[in-house]
Amino acid sequence: MDLLVFILATAMVIAGAVGVILRSNPVHAAMSLVLTLFGIAVHFVALGAHFLAAVQVIVYAGAIVVLFLFVIMLLGVDKSEDLSIEPFPIQRPLAVVVGVGVSGLLIAAIARAKDTIIEGVPLDASGDQNIQALARNLFSDHVFAFEFTSILLIVAVAGTVLLTRKEKKDSQS
Amino acid sequence: MITMIATVLAADPMLDTDKWWWKVLAIVAAKVLAIFVIGLVATMLMVWFERKIVSGMQNRIGPNKAGPFGLLQTLADGTKLFFKEDLLPEKADKWVFRLAPFLAFVPAFLLWSVIPLGGDFSNGHDGTVTWFGETTRIQLIDPPIGILLVLALSSIGVYGIMLAGWASGSKYPLLGSVRASAQMISYEAALGLSLGAVLLMSGTLSTSGIVIGQNSLGNWNIVATGFIPFAIFLIAMTAELNRPPFDLVEAEQELVGGFNTEYSSIRFALFFLAEFMNVITMSGIMVTLFLGGPQPLELGGVNIFGWAGPLGGTLWVLLKTLAFLYAYVWFRATLPRLRYDQLMDFGWKLLIPVALGWFLVLAALQMTRDKYDGLGPVMVTAAIGVVVLLLAYLLFTAALTVSRRNREREGAAY
Secondary structure, eight states, X not given: OHHHHHHHHHHHHHHHHHHHHHOSSHHHHHHHHHHHHHHHHHHHHHTTOHHHHHHIIIIIIIIIHHHHHHHHHHHTOOSOOOTTOOSSTTHHHXXXXXXXXXXXXXXXXXXXXXXXXXXXXXXXXXXXXXXXXXHHIIIIITHHHHHHHHHHHHXXXXXXXXXXHHHHHHHHO | OHHHHHHHHOOOGGGGOOTTHHHHXXXXXXXXXXXXXXXXXXXXXXXXXXXHHHHHHTTOOOOOSSSGGGTTXXXXXXXXXXXXXXXXXTTSOHHHHHHHHHHHHHHHHHGGGGSOOOOOOGGGOOSEEEETTEEEESSSOOOTTHHHHHHHHHHHHHHHHHHHHHHTTSHHHHHHHHHHHHHHHHHHHHHHHHHHHHHHHHOOOSHHHHHHHOOSGGGSHHHHTTSHHHHHHHHHHHHHTTOTTSOGGGOHHHHTTGGGTTOOHHHHHHHHHHHHHHHHXXXXXXXXXXXXXXXXXXXXXXXXXXXXXXXXXXXHHHHHHHHHHHHHHHHHHHOOXXXXXXXXXXXXIIIHHHHHHHHHHHHHHHHHHHHOOSSHHHHHHHHHHHHHHHHHHHHHHHHHHHHHHHHHHHOOOO
């Protein structure tokens, strides 16, 4: 049963990921991304991390991909682009290099993982304890990282507002 | 096998048993079937209820031909929709066009599974009932993340509307769906923040846990959280459901019919069904969160559904949910639709700041109550909270004034 869930969820994740790359229509690609995120949520549930699964769906599927779709619809980029035109000439070779590099890193990490990861002792955290353990960890051990992340997000928001306002002034003068 | 399903679903305490798995399976199947039937019939009755009440408020008679009091009108309409031609617009994205109604419909149905629909919570009982020797709850599943599941499903519901508008390949549905998604994302923030106040009080995410915590009128979250989260939740939920006065998604005068303009036949029926079912399930969620779900309201120790025994909880849920359903119909019949900028201003500049401020004050009060005894420290915390809120309000208005002045100096943006 566990194996079946694992296989199904992994199939969802991989099918979604392949879809994101291969679909030429941005909206279809975004839908494939949702499939991937759902697959990961299923994995979380199977591992007993219910809270993470819920957050995965609420934040990623419910907010971020919706915003992707929102931008796609608002800007009207939902048409397949002409692939022969290259806006930045160096982009494609660079993408190949980065892609190979990241996959190399991932493969290395997976190969090493067998030695470094200790045989996991599952956290005795059912129900609400799951969330309490997570919150305690986040607000004690990792409180600085947590707060810096929120500052980063605020900076990003403020920067976006600033950039859009400047653009408007230029167009008027 | 059943234990493994239980670990996957983490659904119900009764599923942890190894013996009698067929009996457990039968109970779960019966529950699923019951919820499916209740969902469909309740939706059918809700459409009738809404039409009848609205017509009453407008001095009309309303549906009265099909069945007694026109009760079967929805059934007739549904049958008609089944046999209508199913149109597929030429410019539609066929795959997404076919998928969208189900993305709206399935989450609406799944929401039923976490609502406590009954059970005996009076006199400190924990709401479990015993059927054929198995202890279970009158709700399909009771996952530890219960209420987050509601948020997750309602955010999936956005996809249905959004993709329906986009896939139609036509102007007005697209505008409608862009509006819908902007509105739903905006109000989801206020919704989550007022939900936070409830979770602060109950200290658990499971829906049955939230109900157990509200064991007297003073502990009902509508009282315990100080009414404001409830008001915000009700407003934000109305917006989330795209109900009047927040139904800009299908503003007929501006958008023809909104996101579902190009839909017809059974696909349209699915959207229609999902919309009305969401009204019922969300009312049920509100009853669970703020009004104690199946908890009886005992005024002077009298439980008016005390005679019903174990069914009393169900009757209470029904009564409380009906109050909300009536309120929704009432909103629709009386309140005029907001303008789009009013809608966004209301959500972002009023609801979210108020919800956030109230949440902080509640958190501070809860903290004080846990740490110190007596009324004194609580009063001091409340006073500090009020002062901080006042300062925040002044800063906020100052910021709004400055931005408005800047806007006026720059001239019109468009």
